Amino acid sequence: MSFLDEVPWNGDGLIAAVAQDAKSGRVLTVAWMNREALKETSERGEAVYWSRSRRKLWRKGEESGHVQKVREVRLDCDADAILLKVEQVGGIACHTGRESCFFRKLEDGRWVTTDPVLKDPSLIYTK
């Protein structure tokens, strides 16, 4: 039996995937994987997700160059979430040009942006 068979894919055939920077411990992104994405992630050693909006495999970094090199793949107790520990190429995980997608913090009942843009997205996505 493959490790892929132990994942109880949800009704859409997906599992939530958290990417964490292996060195800093910062949580970078939450995305989704289908069976093919998890298989390819394990084979390539680079994060591959399923884009729900584009309905296709999303090889993280394919446009931005901000590849996530996978150091560890973990599964949670009820097997409904994956944790990737990654080396984030370029130090930027977010399409907004920030290190992490979690750049907003709840302060006094408001979402406040706390993180700087490290690189202008127009310089990241030049296609």
Place this chain on the structure above:
Amino acid sequence: MSFLDEVPWNGDGLIAAVAQDAKSGRVLTVAWMNREALKETSERGEAVYWSRSRRKLWRKGEESGHVQKVREVRLDCDADAILLKVEQVGGIACHTGRESCFFRKLEDGRWVTTDPVLKDPSLIYTK
């Protein structure tokens, strides 16, 4: 407008929530929140989730005592995931008695349990 209105709750009225230990950086759990759970989390300063299996609010630690004291609440770029930085009371987040729910690691195509049980679950859930 409330910060709750800025969350595009999914078709089931939920958002994914990642809990991370504020000190060690370890990712502890991935769970789900509905509007009421996020509201109560922000008001109580303790993690409250929505249990999809039991279909009710799940005040983390209500049975186990393993409350998650919330130090930070973050929202990701497309607002479909919440990150909680927490102080994990008892040092145990998982119902199996382990620190983290992510106690299995992919090694050579198999999920291998890497983390010890810190406390026998029968001693945690005594009701």
